Amino acid sequence: MPDCIIVGGGVIGLLTARQLFLEGLDVLLLEKGPLGGESSWAGGGIVSPLYPWQYSDAVNVLAERSKKIYPHTQKTLFDETGNDCELINSGLFTVTDNQQEITDWAKTWSVDARFISDNKTIHEIESSVGKVVDKGIWMPDILQIRNPKFVKALKASFVHNVIPYHEYCEVEEIITNNNKVSGVRTKQQTLLADKVIIASGAWSAQFAVTESSVDVQPVKGQMIMYKGEPGLVKRMVLSEGHYVIPRKDGRILAGSTLEKIGFDKSTSPAALAELHQAAVELIPLLEHLSIERQWAGLRPGTEQGIPYICQHDEIAGLYIHAGHFRNGIVLGAASAELMADIILARQPWCDSSPYAMQMPH
Numbered sequence: 629m630p631d632c633i634i635v636g637g638g639v640i641g642l643l644t645a646r647q648l649f650l651e652g653l654d655v656l657l658l659e660k661g662p663l664g665g666e667s668s669w670a671g672g673g674i675v676s677p678l679y680p681w682q683y684s685d686a687v688n689v690l691a692e693r694s695k696k697i698y699p700h701t702q703k704t705l706f707d708e709t710g711n712d713c714e715l716i717n718s719g720l721f722t723v724t725d726n727q728q729e730i731t732d733w734a735k736t737w738s739v740d741a742r743f744i745s746d747n748k749t750i751h752e753i754e755s756s757v758g759k760v761v762d763k764g765i766w767m768p769d770i771l772q773i774r775n776p777k778f779v780k781a782l783k784a785s786f787v788h789n790v791i792p793y794h795e796y797c798e799v800e801e802i803i804t805n806n807n808k809v810s811g812v813r814t815k816q817q818t819l820l821a822d823k824v825i826i827a828s829g830a831w832s833a834q835f836a837v838t839e840s841s842v843d844v845q846p847v848k849g850q851m852i853m854y855k856g857e858p859g860l861v862k863r864m865v866l867s868e869g870h871y872v873i874p875r876k877d878g879r880i881l882a883g884s885t886l887e888k889i890g891f892d893k894s895t896s897p898a899a900l901a902e903l904h905q906a907a908v909e910l911i912p913l914l915e916h917l918s919i920e921r922q923w924a925g926l927r928p929g930t931e932q933g934i935p936y937i938c939q940h941d942e943i944a945g946l947y948i949h950a951g952h953f954r955n956g957i958v959l960g961a962a963s964a965e966l967m968a969d970i971i972l973a974r975q976p977w978c979d980s981s982p983y984a985m986q987m988p989h
């Protein structure tokens with residue numbers, strides 16, 4: 629019988645289970661598909677919220693901590709498994725004229741954020757940008773991670789450390805007795821544990837254990853990928869919610885849509901056209917590259933983008949770790965540390981109250 633069952637093998641479940649295991653807990657992670665096959669595979673991997681100054685402190689405190697953790701995580705995963713998750717420092721240029729608010733935010737969080745409005749400097753940062761990139765904030769320290777490689781490295785770390793997990797194992801029910809968790813029921817069997825963590829991404833509201841439940845909704849994001857050459861585009865560029873992310877091997881991602889239409893992962897020609905048009909405005913040379921792939925993922929959406937990292941209000945032993953919305957990668961590492969503090973009943977590294985069930989998310 630494990631100490632703790634984790635339901636969901638996206639980055640949130642993977643990072644949490646790994647952290648708890650490395651701290652000595654017997655864990656078992658259950659995933660209904662392949663590990664990391666949903667939103668965590670589909671995302672862009674920018675290690676910063678888009679427009680972080682628009683988010684609450686509850687989001688920024690996790691983001692800033694994660695930024696510091698990821699280089700260590702990447703190194704450990706590489707040393708353990710030989711898998712490179714391509715954590716690279718490509719920096720992010722955000723088109724905006726909102727200088728004052730950003731300057732205040734950057735000072736509060738000690739982020740290097742430089743307002744730039746002259747064409748020459750902008751082109752020195754990224755020579756391929758189009759006319760719409762005429763002023764904005766340059767943040768040279770923003771990292772990106774390559775999602776499919778990250779989840780692959782995490783999976784390899786599970787194998788390396790012999791962390792127990794089952795793929796293609798859907799949890800159908802969380803078993804409770806007298807307001808206390810006692811395990812989960814899957815199609816195949818009943819598995820007992822005194823602690824269960826719901827880390828089921830966009831599906832986290834499916835477990836109706838009590839009337840009060842988590843408010844997490846699927847928000848579809850579509851993405852396209854161009855086949856380019858290494859170095860053709862060097863920096864991440866963002867304008868009006870559309871962004872371009874150059875990967876190490878020359879591939880270039882352009883995202884993303886925000887669609888609240890339930891559990892639907894289909895892709896559409898309209899989204900492809902929208903993403904392509906916005907990407908070409910940012911980086912005109914993309915007009916001449918072929919689009920290699922289009923995909924969609926379901927973000928675990930919450931109203932304000934603040935995740936649940938907490939014990940369930942009414943059920944002892946049940947925990948929620950979900951609702952990271954657009955920022956599951958950037959918040960994930962710090963969020964897993966906080967969840968581990970809560971599970972292990974030790975002093976949390978930050979104030980955990982904003983992530984409790986009764987708070988607005």
Ligand SMILES: Cc1cc2nc3c(=O)[nH]c(=O)nc-3n(C[C@H](O)[C@H](O)[C@H](O)COP(=O)(O)OP(=O)(O)OC[C@H]3O[C@@H](n4cnc5c(N)ncnc54)[C@H](O)[C@@H]3O)c2cc1C
Pocket residue numbers: 635636637638639640641658659660661662663664665666667668669670671672673674675676797798799800827828829830831848849850851883884885924925926927928950951952953954955956957958959
């Ligand atoms: C297009 C797009 C772009 C994005 N860009 C970024 C970005 O640049 N930076 C960033 O930080 N974030 C980004 N995100 C968001 C980020 O990907 C998510 O916040 C993150 O992946 C959420 O991780 P998760 O583990 O909670 O969810 P998921 O990765 O969805 O994992 C949840 C897992 O739970 C499993 N599950 C569900 N129900 C059950 C069950 N009953 N039994 C067993 N398993 C179950 C699912 O199969 C799934 O694998 C983006 C997302 C998308 C879609």
